[in-house]
Every structure is written in C-alpha cells, then in structure tokens.
Amino acid sequence: MSATSPAPLVDEPYRQSADEIIAILETRRQSGLSRTEAAWRLAHYGRNELDAVPPRPQWLKFLDQFTDVLVLLLLVAAMVSAAIWLQERDTALPYEALAIFAIVILNALMGYIQEARAEQAAAALRQMSATHSTVIRDGDRRSIPAAELVPGDIVLIAEGNTIPADARLIESTSLQTVEAALTGESLPVSKDIAVLSGTPELGDQHNMVFSGTAAVYGHGSAVVTATGMRTAMGRIAGMLEKAPDEITPLQRELGRVGKTLAVTVVLIALAMIGTIFLVSDIHGFAEIFDVLILGVALAVAAVPEGLPAVVTAVLSLGMQRMAKNKAIIRRLAAVETLGSATVIASDKTGTLTRNEMTVRRVVTASGSANLSGTGYAPHGDIEFVGSPSPDAPLQLELMRALTAAERANNAVLQERNGNWTVQGDPTEGALLVAARKAGLFPEALDARFARVGEVPFSSERKLMSTVHTDAEQSERLIAVTKGAPDILLARCTRELVGRDAVALTEARRAEIMASNDALAHEALRTLAVAFRSLPAEHADHGAFAEDVEHDLVFLGLIGLIDPPRQEAREAVARAQSAGIRCIMITGDHPVTAAIIAAELGIISDGRAVTGAELAAMTEAELDRTVREVCVYARVNPEHKLGIVKALQRGGETVAMTGDGVNDAPALKAADIGVAMGITGTDVSKEAADLVLADDNFATIVAAVEEGRAIFANIRKFLRYLLSSNIGEVMTMFFGILLADVIGLASTAASGIALPLLATQILWINLVTDGAPALALGIDPADEDGMHRPPRPRGEGVITGQMWAGIFLVGAIMAVGTLFVLDAALPGGLIEGSGTLAYGRTMAFTTLVMFQLFNVFNARSDDRSAFHGLFTNRWLWSAVVLSLLLHAFVVYTPLLQQAFSTVGLGAGDWLFCAAVSSSVLWLRELSKIMMAPADVPNGQYDRSPLR
Template sequence: MKDVKWYHLNIRETAEKLKTCTEKGLDAEEVKKRQQKYGLNELKEKKPVTLFQRFINQFKDFLVMILIIASIISLVLGEVTDSVVILIIVILNAILGVLQEYRASKALEALKQLASPKTLVVREGKIQEIPSKELVPGDIVLLEAGNYVPADLRLIESVNLKIDEASLTGESVPVEKDAGAVFTEDVPLGERSNSAFMGTIITYGRGKGIVTATGMDTQIGLIAQMLESLEEEETPLQKKLSQFGKVLGTICLVIVAIIFAIGVLRGLGYREMFMTAISLAVAAIPEGLPAIVTIVLALGMQRMVKRHSIVKKLHAVETLGSTTVICTDKTGTLTQNEMTVTAIYTGGQIYKVTGEGYKPYGEFIKEHKGTTISPNSVPDLSQILKIGALCNDSRIEESKDNNTWKVIGDPTEGALIVAAAKGGLWYTELNNDLPRKQEIPFDSDRKRMTTIHYDKNTSKYLVCVKGAPDILLNLCNSIFDNGNIAQLTDDKKANILQINTSMANQALRVLGFAYKELESLPETISPDVIETDLVFVGLMGMIDPPRKEAIEAVEVCKSAGIKPIMITGDYKDTAVAIARELKLSDRIIAITGKELDEMSDEELEEVIDKVNVFARVSPEHKVKIVNSVKKKGEIVAMTGDGVNDAPALKNADIGIAMGITGTDVAKEASDLILTDDNFASIVAAVEEGRVIYSNIRKFINFLLSCNIAEILIIFFAMILGLPIPLIPIQILWLNLVTDAFPALALGMEKKEPGIMNMPPRDPKEPILNKTMRRGILSQSTAIAIAVLGIFFYALNSTENLILARTFAFATLITSELFRAQTARSENIPLFKLGLFTNKYMFLGTLLSFVMMLIVMYIPFISNVFKTVPLTLNQWLIIVGFSLLPAIVAEITKALKL
C-alpha cells in the first residue's frame, strides 16, 4: 500500500483497492484484522525511560554524589559500618525517587490517553466517534471545519473544503480541495487537491475521505514530526521551588560549615564532624521537593479527570487556584445543551410545541385558540419544519439501551430535526426526496447557513436558508403566507421583528427561515448569488434551560470571590434572561458585539468591572474581552470551542476547551479540556486547583520546619557545649523516615471546609509568605527545644550518651510525625479535622514509626545505629516532649482564628 499513488485513482478505484464501501465503511471484524496488520494510527515517540535508567538518574543529584563520596571516605577511614549504612540509605532514597517518578509518569501518560483526539467515522453504515489512533486504512472519515485530519485520506466528498497544510508543506494559504479531481501525472504534495494529510487543519467546509495511510506510513509520519504531545516541562511553581531550594541549600551549607568549624574548635574529631556535617546537609536540604510536587500535581490532575476536566499542562493546575474571572460560553456550558423548539411563528400564527429534550414526540398547539393541529394540514408550518430539517448537518439517534435520544452534531440543529420529526417530517425521508447538492456553511460573520436540494418531484432546486432573523429579513423580498407567496412589506418586517423580540424576551433562541426555488444552478455558488430575493417563512424559538448544577456553581463562584462572565452569540434579551435565571449577579449589565465594536480598549476597561454578560458577540470579540479583564489585574479563565476561539484561549491565563463540541484546534490551544462541557466542572477544577496548591504549601511547611529544626538541634548543641545529640547515621535515617511518607500524605489531603469561601490567592504572593515563615520558625524552634530538652534531661539523669541520643532520636522522629498531623491545615484545629480522616497520613505515620522502632529494637540493627531499646515509662516521657511542637502549632492556629 505504501507505494500506491492514491491521487492517481478515482473514488471507485480507491475504494476497490482498499476493499471498503464508501457508504457503509468497514465492519467490526475487518477493522480488527486491519488493526492487527497496520497497528495503531499514531506516530512513534521516543523510547520511554526505563526503571533502570530512572534508578541510575537518581545518583546524578549533587547531594547524593556528596553522600557517595562521604561513604567512600568513611570506608577509607575504616568506618565500614557507617559506609555501608550510608550506601543502603542512598539506595533506599533512590528506590523511593524511582517509585515517585514512575507513578507521576504513569499519571501523565493516562491523562495523555484521555486527551487524545477523536474522529467521526462511518462503520457498518453508522456514524461513530472513535479515538483517532484506532483508524485503519479503508475507514471512511467525516471531516468538519476546525478539526485535524486524523490520517492520510483520498477524499470522496468535498463541500467548500479548505485545508491548512502549512505544517506539512509550508504553504500559508489554505488549499481548496476537490474530491473529484484525478491526476494522471505526478504532482507535488501541496497540489494534490483530492487528498488530505494527517495533522493538517480543516479551516472551511466539510468533506469525507477514505483512509489510505495511518501512523508512521503517513506523509507526516515519514518526516517523524510529532504533532500531538503533552508538555512535561517544569512548571513555574517547580522552577520557583528549585530556585528556592538552591538558596536554602546554600544557606544550610554555610550553617553546616559553621557547625563543622565549631565542632573542630571544640576539639571534636575531624572524622566525626565531617560525617555529621555531610549528614546534616543532606537532611536539611529538601532535595525530594520537586519530585513530591510533580507527583502531587499529577495525582491532582487525575482527580480532575474524575471531575470531568483534563489538564493538558501542569502549570494550569497552579493557575486555576488563583482564577478571579471565568469567561464562559452559555450554550451547553451554563445550560443543558438540549435545545428544544417550544414556539413557532409562521403564517401570522404562533404555535406552541410540546415535548421534552430530544425525544421526537410532541404536539403543535395554536397559541390563541389552544387547539392541537397537524402540521401537514398547515402549509406554512409544514414548510418551516421542512426547511429546518433540510438546512441541517445534525442527526438524532435513539439509544436502544436506555430508550433515550441523542443528537449527533449541533444541539440547535438537533432541536430543528426533533421539531420536524414531531410533525411527521423525518430527515431521512426528506433527504431521499430532496437530496442535498450544494451548501454554503454557517459562519460567525454571515450568521446564516444555506443548503441547496434537488426536488425529484418538480425537477427544480430548493434553496433553504436559516439564520439570525434580523439579518435574514434583509435578504428577503417576499413572505410565505397561508401557502401563498406575498410581498414582504416594511410593516410585516416590523411585526416579525416585534415577534422575534417577544420570543427573545422569554429567553428563547430565535432563528429565521427562508427559501427560494431555482430552475437550475448558477455557475458560481456564493452567498452573493444564492442568498438574495428569498421568501421569508417564519421564526422558530427554542430554549436550552440552565443546568441546575450551573446555578449552584455560580453561587460557589460568588462566595469564592470569582466573577462569572457570560459570553454568547445569542440576542441580548435572551442572554440577560438566562443570566437572571442563573443569578449571575444582583444586577445584570450586558454589552452587545456591536457596542463592543464601537468602544475603544480604554472605554471597555472603564466598564469591564460592571459588565457580566456579552451578547451577540463573535469569537474575535473574545480576545478584546480577555485583554480588558487581564489589564485590570485579573486571572482569567476563558472557554471556547471553535477555530476562531483559539486566539482568546491562548491569550487567557487558563484556556478551557469544550471536550464534546470543541474542535481540535480549540483543544490544542487550551490548557484544560472539559469532558462534559459543564460550567460546574470549571468551578470544580478551580476548587481542585486551590486544594492542590494548599497541599503543596502544607508539605513545604512541614518539610522546612522539620529540616531547619534538625540544623538548630546540632547548632545549639555546639553552642551550649553539649555532645552531638544525633550521629550521622541517625540523621540520615530520620531524614528518610520522616520526609517521604508524611510529605506525600500531606499532598493527598482532602479539601478543607470553606476553601471556596476564601478569595483567590494573589499569584504574585510567594509560597513562603509571612504566615508560613512565622509557622516554620515557631515549629522548628519548638522541635529543637523539645529534642535538646529531652537530650539534656537524659544525659544528666543517666549519664549514658547512647541512651540520651536514643531519647533525642525517638523524640525528633515522633515530634516530626506529630508535626505532620498538625500541618494538615494552617487554620483548622486537628481535633476538627480528625486523626483518621486522611488514611494516607495515618498509614504513612504508622510506617515511619515502625521503621524507627526497627532500628531501636532489632539488636544487630540497633548496634549499627547506636540505639538502645526504651521502656514504656521512657516512651511516656518522650511522647510528652514530642507533643510540645504540636501544642504550639494548635495554639498558633487558635490565636490566628
């Protein structure tokens, strides 16, 4: 297949060569066979890092290298036991690091799979949405504006199709495609108008194609260009922490050097002080911080998936927590995305339409008389329903499993299909009698869509147009009235616009419908030629009710200090009505797209704080809105789904793409993808972002207070002329025991009550703010006092240095484990949180405590660590001293409250 020049073949020859059917596609059994033969439709990536490579990489860390050198020096000096223990601890640290990295990479890999693009295909005669990687040669693929071409294709249908092939050919202008073209000679890649290539972008129109090559056999695969990948670079937070770690490390090394000098001046051995200094340096510097941050972010991203949000970039998790404004689309995000036609105006009459959602069952009732009528008996009603069904790219489908109906395509168009079906006009039958021949797709500038159908009964062409009523009326000179065509006078136009306004005031989305007949098709199919001298038929009003959860989410936003702004293409009256139902604000202030065009950037900045609804806007307006909000110092999240939304999504602090209705271009430009297109999921993601950032603060607070305490213990022991309370092996062991498990457990802490009742954090505020610095100072001091106090007590009461060091060792670990519990919240007392509400903390603390007991009660291990078993009474004293830091932490919380 690789050598076949598909652009030489016509459509029939291509289908025969690939053994496929252009109407029904492949069956499931054939797809399975071809997947086994050709593999997945994806580009080969770099080989993943193996566990062994990850393990070796752990030893490249500067501090670990210092430890290894220290181990070698110890061996040379005859300290074999110290040398072996240091190496064991280094290896245990490395294993832990590997496990953390592996878990984080698996989490990110799972997210990458979730974020992979989807494709519409025809298989077994049905339209299905599948992951693009499951495509096989011979598949029939449907192409729509805004999506990526998922594989190399021989086009079999093209309607005003244009594709941007810049990523492949370097040609900046989109290429017009012609499915019918056949080339007898070899032509360059950029001139193959009957072909589409993987990774290029559909900018206009629609089409259909047969897959001719997948994965590495595609044109883009041949040049090994990766187009679909998640960024795994360091986040701003990780960079900040890395920089902070270097500063802290430098300070710690200076202090350690001072301790070494004091020890030597006091006459302590060089060897003893060297090992103590090295051990203390490693214990003091939180070298595992970046790894813990990575895994906490990755796990947070996985939790977001359960709440219908796929985070593509790690930095988005950090930014989410400080979001102050959410600019959101209305349809499908704030509303249910189940548009239902409830009112029709045609022939001077208003008809109420009953029914629910997408179920094609309902009645048509004359508004004034309240009588139920059949659309077939009313030419005007039958005509408007027919136009709505024909000028349409959506379909409705019944799910056999749960007896529900769903729309494949745009919800607004789905509502028109459902309305027609309620009147007995099914799209499949209409399309059989009036097959579509040409179309002019909808675009946001024209605000209308046109399709041209061949009428088999009259041999004429029927032009069907739907769009914004005010714009459509200007294209009409006649009106369809009680089955007859009459002149469209200014009075009639004014009356129609009044009805349109009345419908819009009821929060209905209103579309106008028109048609005309042609004896033959003109040579040029363009809006200027086709969309003129139309016959106006009527209006359809539909409603997409607000989501209940969106109403609740708006309330959460307001209590969290986040301002929601609605942006919609709907009429101002409709938008304001929905905003009121959502209780978006006590006072709804709306600006239209036309008003936006007339405003300068400075004028918009003056009023942007008060505006909460933007109506009748085009995607281009979104950039202007985002820029104005950002200039006010706000952190902006912006939703979007179309091709033209991409600039605004990239410009926002957080770009949010719709997972269901969003185009591939919008998803590519975004930081976050909603899998359910629900506003409540945005708020849930913001909440999760706050939780993650809060948890990162917690374990940084914990690690630094413990590590600084270890330095203070040795430093003040030197100053006070005491023996060193902890030997190097003990320092290394407690660093391993207390740093890893409790810190990770703090990263998995559940959200605190009231986290969405606090204002958004200032992104410029450092992690180590005044509150945290005060907490670290008080805790590290309290831990140091507790350990030095019990060491002094044990040394004076027993005159046994080994026992005194065991007391200090046990007290330091126990107090740090208590500290881990109190670090679970900066504000809420531990008794309110509950000791067992974080199972990871309970298990991590228990494991750390058991590891401490191992080096105290197993004889041959205790000999290595220079510890002795403790009695119950001794433990009671240790627990008493160890509780001092926890008591200080809880008092600090109480005073702050």
C-alpha cells in the same frame, strides 16, 4: 511500524479518483469497513501513531536516583567508613557504612516509586485526552480513538476537526484546512475532489487531507490512505526533536527555592564543620571523617531534593482525580492557575444549560404553533394557535419553515435500543426532531430535495445555507438558510404568507422583531429560516458562495428552549462564595441571555451588552464595561478575545470556555482555556488547558476547587518538609555551639561533641520526610477552600507568613530537642544521669516525634490542627508507620549498633512525647495570635448581586 517510514499503501492517491481508491482499499463509500475487517487491518498495519522515543529502561531510571552530588558523596562516605572499619575492626560489622548505604538505597527506591507513579498518571491522562475521529463502520457513524484508524476507513471531517490520517477526499463542501505544520503555509487551503495530474507538491494536493492538519471551514468525507509512520507527517517525524518535558511555573519556583536552600545549608554545614574543628579536640582520620560525613548527612537531610518528583506526583494524581470528575487537564501549569482564577467566562448553551434543545414554538406570518415533548425523541403534538383547518395558511407555513430547518442541517438523528441521540450540533438535532413531529421524514425529503451544495455556518455571518434540487420542479434549485433572526431578516426582501411570497414592509419587519423579542422574553433561543429559488443552470455543484444568502423569502421564527442546569445554579453560587466572578457569553438574544443569567444567579439587574456595542467601544470603555457587566450576547469569537484581554488588563485571572475553531485565540489568550469535550472542535481542544468531558459549568467550578486543593496540599508538604529540615539544621548547629552549656562536651568520649550522629539525621530524613509528606499531598480539600478569595496573581508558593511559621516551628524543635538532650546528660543546665548513647537516643526520638506532631500543624497556617483531625486516614497510617520504624531502630539489636541507640522505657517515651507535643500547642497559640480580624460577610463576593 518502522521509523524508516515504509512505503504508502496507495501510490500517489491524488492522481486517482476517489472511487478508484475506494476499490483499491476494498472499502465502501456508504458503509465503510466492517468492524471485523477494521480489527484485522489494525493488527496488520499497526496503530495510527508516530513511533515514540524508546522508553528509558527501568534500571536506568533507578540509577538516575544516584546522580545527585550529595547522594554520591554519601556513597563515597559509606565506602570510606567501610574502609576504616576494615582497618580498625572495632565492631562486629561496619554498622555505620551499612546504615548509610541502606538509607541511600531506600531513599532511591522512594524517589523511583514517586517518579513512576507520576509517569503512570501522566500516561493515563494522555489516554483520556486522546483525539477521537468520526468514521463510518458497518454503515453507522461512530466515534473511535484516532489511533485505531486503519487504511480504508471512511472518515467524516467537520470544521474544527484535526485530520487524523492521510486521506483521499470523497466529498468536499467548502472544505478548507490549515497545513502550516507540514508546508509552512499559514493561509487555509481550499479542498476539492478533482483528480490531479503530474507530481504536485504537498501543498498543492488539493484532493488530499493530511494527518496533523486542521479543518477550519466546511466539511467533507475522505477515505484513509495512510496511517502512522506512513503519513506525510510520519515521513518527517525523524527530523522532529523530542519535545522537552514540561516545566510548570510552580516547579521552576520550587527549583529556585531548592537551590537557595541548598546553598544556605551547604554554607551552614561548612560553618558547622569549621566550628567543630575550632571547639573540639579532634584526633586521627576517623574523627575527621566523622565530622565530614556529618556535614554531608546534614546537607542531604536538609535539602529537599525530591521536591520536583513529589510535586509532579501530587499534580499528576490531582489531574487523575479531575479526569475522573470529567475535567481533563492537558497542561500541568493549568492546575496551579486554576487555584488563582478570579473570573470564569462561560458559554451558555450546553455549559450553563442542559444542552437538550427542544423546539417549543414556530411563528410564521399567519400565527404560531406550539410543539410538545422534550429531548430528542421525536414524539409530541403540534397545537396551532387558533385551531386552523388543515388547509389553513398557518399549517402550510409551518411545514415550509420546518422543511427549511430540516434541510439546512448537518446533524443526524439516531435511535438505538429505544434511545434517541444526535450526532452533531444539538440545535440542529432539535430541528430534525421538530420536523419529524410534523410528519416530515428524511427519506421523503431526500427524495425530493437532494442537496447539491452548502455555504457552511460562519460565526461572523451567523448563517448557514444549503442548496437543493427540486424533483417536482426540475427547472429550479432551492437555497434554504437558517441563522440569527436579526441577521437573516436583513437579507430577506419577501415573506411567505400562505402560498404567496409578499413584499416585506418596514412595519412587518418591526412586527417580526417584536415577535422575536417576545420569544426571547420567554427564555427561548430563536432562529429564523428563509429560502430562495435559483435557476437550474446555477448548479455548479459545490461552488455556491454567500451570494445565495440575499433576496431571501422569510419563512418564520423558531423558538427553542434549553433549560438551565440545576447543578450550574449551585456552582455559580459556590464560585461567587469563593470570590470568583461568573460571566456568561453567548450568541443568543440579549433578553434570553439575561433571563437565563438571572435564573442562574449571575446577575440581578437584567443588563446584557451585545457584540455590536462591544465593537463600538474604545479600549478604556471596554475595560470599564468588563468590570461591571456579567452578560454578553450576540458576540462572536473576536469579542471573546477582547473581553479576555480587557479582564486581564484589570488584573483578573480568567478561565474562558469555547468550542469552535475561532474560539482558539481566546482560549490561548485566557489564563485557563476551557474546551468542550462533547461539542468542542479538535482545534479548540488543542488550544485549551482544560477539556470538559461533560460540557458542564459545574465541572469547571469543581476543577477550580480541586486546583485550589492541590495547590494547598503542595503548600502543606512544603511547610512540613522545610520546617522539619530547618529544625534538624538548628538542632545540630546550636547543639555544637552550646555543647558546653548543655553538658554534651563533658560527656563526649572523644573530642567530637555531636547532638546527633550522621546516620540518625539520615534516618530522621527517611522516616519523617517520606510517607507523612506524601500523605499531606493527598489531604482532602479544606472545607473552607471555596470560601476564601482566589490566590493573588503572582503570589509565590511560599509566602512571608509561611516562612515565619517555618522558622518558628524549626526553632521550637531545636530548643525542645536540645532541652531533652540536656536533661538526659549529666552536667549542663539540667542535671541528668544518662550516658551519651542514651542522651542521643532521647534527642533522636524527640526530634522524630517533633516532626510527626508537626505534620498536623502543617495542614494549615491559620486553622487549628484539630480541625478535621481524622479526615486523612493515610496521614495517620504514615505517622504510625514512622513510629513503628523508629521503634525498630531503638529496640532491634542490629539496628541499635548501626544507629548507636539504646532501649528506652515507657517514661522516656512519655517524656519525649510531652516535649515534642509542644510544637503543636505553641503553634496553635501562634495561630490564634496571628489570626486576622474576622472578614466581614460578603468581602469576597465579587458578583454583582452584592
């Protein structure tokens, strides 16, 4: 597809009827396109996507690795070194120049590979979280990626869906969409199927829906008229700027740390260069150049300029692991926030429970009936309490109640290869299954009660109604309503008893609510059903409003069961042990909610607060309530938002689940918005940070654990990189200052007394900061990660305790390296007998091994390095690889000349290893000394069970 926006396939579809559009596009209203035809059109018209910004060529991405100022200085230094060699010809090859150039190239390759992996991980995540659409193909409903839609597809639109393409409406039941993205109009626009005349503006094309807008009420179906760049959104895509790359708070903080460290190291390098000029007898340009290149090399080695790429790679790889475990992260920042979550506020149905709704009992005026069977297979028996005869009033009432439940329903029950599934709401699916168990089949009901209108469900009304013709009594229409028992009963004036509708007395209302409470005490979710007759002249199709939900005839109560998930019970306990408080928020009866919450271990006192009670509270009362109460029932989305804000006012970091359109504000307000991947609407998914592919509470807790592990790993490689780099800086700085004391000055052949050369510093940076640091980034999660309290809100990625450990390790490295250097050289505090090349090789090797021992220290600030020592095989592989690479530098003749090294004996290696291992033992000792007192049992338990 071209970015110049090709002409639409159908010119002005709003001016033609739906049937005319269907004929033009050669599709079918009931069966849609065939899969073969859809595949051909997809190949012909292209994917339903806006043209992307052309990807940056790979060679340019590689060149980007050389744009850093310090790297450019190194390249200049390599060229100057080569020029000096050409003038002096003191060696067979320009070894120093070649070594610097090779290290710069290898560093660039590492950075390029890290960024490429991060991009691949991000692309995979975008594919996982791609929007899907429900279409009719070959006569079946199916969910397909929105990118695979083609002109002529019949799309089904429900409340909460994002409209996937431009389409002409075929059916509209109170459908309203928000088109602010296209027109700037914030209020919902009502949609209908009437043909328009003239040339109305985009916002006035009421029989069209447009790509990128959202359905916020009602439902309908439409035939796709334009996809991709042919849509209205595509035609303005050229005016949209490319969205900037997302920068997370963690990356911003690391950027600040990196800049601070860069300034500090540059100042230290300048001070060191100045010190060298003051204390050394320097002659000629070559020696001056050696001093300057040393300063640049030290700055390059000490400044972790690759941190952003490493952090992005670790975050992205962690997000991929989460996605494989059914938790799809939509925003990088959520990974950081997950680790500090202190409250998880979850819906009940489908998240804490199995979402396998089954009707267990129906209660009517004359008694009750129990239904057997589980799941969506329509197999089971009906047991009438009291065993009435076939013509008894109870059986008639049961059939009327289940007929109403089946008609006021938008779900579809499907059977494929013996497996029964529900397309739509699980509760509505359970009602369809119950009706079939009673012998009520959709074909017969459709023939008599054809739907002519609907008043869609609203979370504010807690009701849903449909209007039908009656083939046996053509002079009337029938409106059937289902919803929350207390809400629906208030709108009823009569009750069906046998064949008669009798007036509802206050005593009878009290009996019905007592029955409702009894069902709730059995952990059954309850719905009520009712109906009323309307005159036939009321049949202004599709124009029915809430006024049909009054003067109703009460039919009965329906009790459904949705058992708690076993894994949710375990996840609640795991969250509580991690100091995370679990809250249940549901629209169910408070007694039902309290029973399920108690089974899951969320509460023990049976207390539940209702939405009505929340609405009557002052802000101060609400703040106090959310600190004490863990179960909220009969709530609407506005109450959810209030709960989130109250928890945040109390300093909590809140993860909140939601699935409906009206949940979007609460999901956005929460620190971590969690949308349901199966039952959630597109609007809720767009507002969320995390999407659960399995709608399972246990997946949220697993995501929190993974978030903690990712953040911990970022701290691990930060601890490792910074302590190692500071060790290099201290070694060079104090080595120059103490050159006379350690015998370095007297051994130096020229006026420059350097403990290590620039090429050696760069090599240490390459072999120890590369593979080992990345291996730390994929370290397995700590066993005790979920037995610690959440990270305090606002705590930095590098804490004071971390900085103390970093500087302690750096100091140990510097002291040990200079000790080995002193012991290898004649003079100084410890008499040695080696040459300067030997002494530098020993110091070089010691500093490398120091850092490889330190990688095990860096796994924790307070836990022993020997705990779980062999759990990360990649870490051991990285350490072995680094040692082998260093051995090549020590023993290969060409590399010996490039890095000014000499071969070492076995005793030398043992001496270097013994000294460098001191960082392990001394850090172990410091961990013991700085360990806090034992935490009393239960200190981190934030649940009300304590």
